[in-house]
Amino acid sequence: MNHNAPNKVTIIDVAREAGVSYATVSRVLNDEPYVKPETRERVTATLQRMGYVANRQARSLRTGRSQMIGLLVRDLGTGYIGQIISGVDAEIAETDFEMLLFTTHHQAREPEYVATFVGGMADGLLLILPHNVDPYTGLLNQRRYPHVFVDYKGSDKGPAVGADNYGGAIMAIDYLVSLGHRRIGFITGALDLTSGVDRLTGYRQAAANHGLDDDPALVAEGDYHQPSGHAAAQALLSLPHRPTAIFAANDAMAFGAMEAIREAGLRIPDDMSVMGFDDTPQAAGVSPALTTIRQPLEEMGRQAVQMLLTYIEDPERPFEYRELATDLVVRDSCAPLRNAAK
Amino acid sequence: MNHNAPNKVTIIDVAREAGVSYATVSRVLNDEPYVKPETRERVTATLQRMGYVANRQARSLRTGRSQMIGLLVRDLGTGYIGQIISGVDAEIAETDFEMLLFTTHHQAREPEYVATFVGGMADGLLLILPHNVDPYTGLLNQRRYPHVFVDYKGSDKGPAVGADNYGGAIMAIDYLVSLGHRRIGFITGALDLTSGVDRLTGYRQAAANHGLDDDPALVAEGDYHQPSGHAAAQALLSLPHRPTAIFAANDAMAFGAMEAIREAGLRIPDDMSVMGFDDTPQAAGVSPALTTIRQPLEEMGRQAVQMLLTYIEDPERPFEYRELATDLVVRDSCAPLRNAAK
DNA sequence: ACGTTTTCTGAAAACGTTCACAGAAATAAT
DNA sequence: ATTATTTCTGTGAACGTTTTCAGAAAACGT
Structure with a gap:
């Protein structure tokens, strides 16, 4: 018995308990056809009863997909980034991906983070970094790893979405x-x-x-x-x-x-x-x-996700840059010039 | 050849290239003793040259540890939460853990997220949720999964850190x-x-x-x-x-x-x-x-991390509640009552 | 020169999944 | 009744690591 592993219940435990093979449990887990309805029901019940929760790392190791979208962000403190993330989050919520955010206040650790993502932690990466991104383009492009620079100007370095x-x-x-x-x-x-x-x-x-x-x-x-x-x-x-x-x-x-x-x-x-x-x-x-x-920060986040999904679909797609329009918002801090004042 | 896996280079590829067994590569990767210096050097060079980056999921599947601290947060929009996260992040940066943040604007998906973390995605979880957390205490406590509620009042439901x-x-x-x-x-x-x-x-x-x-x-x-x-x-x-x-x-x-x-x-x-x-x-x-x-929001984040680490160390430790003092900050929006005005 | 310890290395199992395969059971077609 | 099809189920391999085990090579003591 492994002492550092909290008493996890695996697919095998459930299988034994339900009197089926672990393959069958996997099948009901993934809603595959060809499971006798009553078996499916019994397994579902056991799953529930034993409080089974899937080990995502094992799953993603096997499938080669993590169903996660990475987000590399610097300095969450500002509401500015919060708004972008809001959009990202909202858009991701409509897919079957989940969002995985790494913050870094230490620029030095960023390459390490990028490597982590590329190494399989996420299927694609959104980078919201307020500085030059050149150090990462090499790794990202060499592997054709799906990614989008957010709030960044497009170039031949990689796909990006920014504002005008x-x-x-x-x-x-x-x-x-x-x-x-x-x-x-x-x-x-x-x-x-x-x-x-x-x-x-x-x-x-x-x-x-x-x-x-x-x-x-x-x-x-x-x-x-x-x-x-x-x-x-x-x-x-x-x-x-x-x-x-x-x-x-x-x-x-x-x-x-x-x-x-x-x-x-x-x-x-x-x-x-x-x-x-x-x-x-x-x-x-x-x-x-x-x-x-x-x-349009929130929109920027949304578009970035949409774009990233196309790259996850087809990593070979050529780099795209989307530029979002900006708007004038008139409030109270500007007044007509008074000739007298001059 | 798996078409959806970007051309990853594994420990085995490196081993073949360097003319050693993959066990040896693993050893140098983990700085284990008993590797002949020249072998170690050759492997390190190959690692570097081939651009190897570890697959964390495989590693954590094997070791049972992810070296990640999860953060479940609602609504990043506010600077309020940003400050707490700042503290969390700063404190985590001093450990060999990394921070993994899930945001959720949809309360309905939260249990799913909690399950993901408990299922092995992270070794411990910090919850910063502006609402009642009862739905999660069951799952968390049943497994004695290390967690801390942040900006929350302590109770017999779980460990917490909050302000006075x-x-x-x-x-x-x-x-x-x-x-x-x-x-x-x-x-x-x-x-x-x-x-x-x-x-x-x-x-x-x-x-x-x-x-x-x-x-x-x-x-x-x-x-x-x-x-x-x-x-x-x-x-x-x-x-x-x-x-x-x-x-x-x-x-x-x-x-x-x-x-x-x-x-x-x-x-x-x-x-x-x-x-x-x-x-x-x-x-x-x-x-x-x-x-x-x-x-002291940033401090709250820091303390939460410290506390969480003790639970990761010893999941059986009894629930603790830390309450941080609040301070008066005098600025310009208050004035003495003018008797006349009354 | 020989046993003993120490350093080094590789083979194989394991972590928790998914998936290809093949076989069994049930159903449909003759 | 027999065969052909469909539905269902289990076995075993694989994903990329770490780790145990045992054996080979080197270093050491005598």
Whole structure:
């Protein structure tokens, strides 16, 4: 008797108890035909009575399929990722797969995790990683292991689903310009992420489109975290010729900026308009409610799952990139430019 | 050749390639002694070269241990749970276990998930479920499967770690009373949760201690979600003799209450003091910053893991309940009662 | 030089399943 | 009644590991 194994009841125990072979038990377990109805019933009852629960590892060892979809995620803390996962979870719930999530706050361990998944722990993998994924593409592609990068820009590195960050930034500036703003400060996201770069590019392009000031001082670098938004806004506010509106590359930094603006004794939106990007749950809750660009995060999760399933079906399918549209969400943090104020 | 199995390389392939038996490969894999250094080196090199990655299911089938800690969680959307998981993850990272998370937005599938874990998928289970857990205690205890309920009140049902919700509520009221408030509205949490009940009981006890009005109308029912806080606050504000302070059983509802208070044309904290419970990340970000009762969520996660490890070590250990202290976090949403205002 | 211990290695069984196969029992067709 | 088909059931192999066992090779003591 194995002391470290909690008293498990196996298919064999059930078989003995029900007076059949273990193959038959397996058959009823898998709803296979060709089991005499009364036998099936007897086995089912025994299964129930003995509290049998299948050993998935044995099953998946044998079948070569785990019926699990892996999710590799960094830093669950933010509601941002929570929303994506919500979508993933909802979509998976409609399949006969289950979701298996590994979090890692330690980038160093990630390759190990990826290897675990590839090694058979899951039939496919969704990666939601806020950093360069190159270290993993080798392993993943070499085995043609089904996977999708989420919230990531597509490339020849692998399949991905992301949002139209470039278009969203354009939309934001268009909106501010429509309110009469001409001097618009921008707080960048982390520039080692494609989303950070794309939003910046969008800002620049829109500024050029409208012939706005392209004072380099109007661009302040941030890293997507609230404190960096605070600092960047302070820099923008202390400019000799300061902007009348600030567009932050995400909501968290917009919140930081709002703080800084208030500390400078200015009112939002009367003295300074503020826009964010993401439409996190807090955006609506904060005061004044934040005007922002919505990313369809939940939808992103859903699409990622759908895409992954196609790769599980056919691992050889060529890489696909799906880009989801972003929307303008108008709330209370932006106001028309008052000529007087200028 | 199995078509659905991606070209895996097994211990046997490596053995053949390195010219040894697979037992030897297994030995070097597990750092066992008694392998000739040069053999070990050759095998290691082959392992590396062929890109071997272990099949965990096979390993755990054989050893009876998965080296995984399961986490069953509902509704990741909230940052609240994210914080607990942060702690769990940090603590697990210091062990040689890994974390395996199942989310479920569908309560109906939970028993199935629990069964999966018990069936060998993980060596122990942490349950963070915002509802009654009775349906699972049977299965879990019958097998003496190592588990801990997190953010849950201890009982004879199973081991748990939770926060001192009762004491926290007392602390909150004590603080408001110290500011001079005598008429304090309370917005309850979900009353099917032990935390909801305990915070209410704490409120009542503290009110009695200080001989406050025990007008039943001062207690408005909420469900821990922001909208319910909004509604409940509206009810409290429309009272003929309205409170001078509102204590919400969690931060989310406090945010809803703040909204309602502003809509009623009142200022916070000048006209109405507001307190929350939890100290979610937004509490500090909102304006005015929310005075609240801090729950050591991350610590809760850490302790839960520590506790679980002791049960994995010795499944027979009697049920333990750890209660973590809560703290008062003073910010800007409460002000002394102005006698004039009354 | 010889037994003894120590180091090293491989064969084979086991973990809990599924599945191909073949045989038995029941049913249908002649 | 006999054969052909269908339904049912059990045996044994396999999935990729770890681990026990025993035997071979090396190192050691005398």
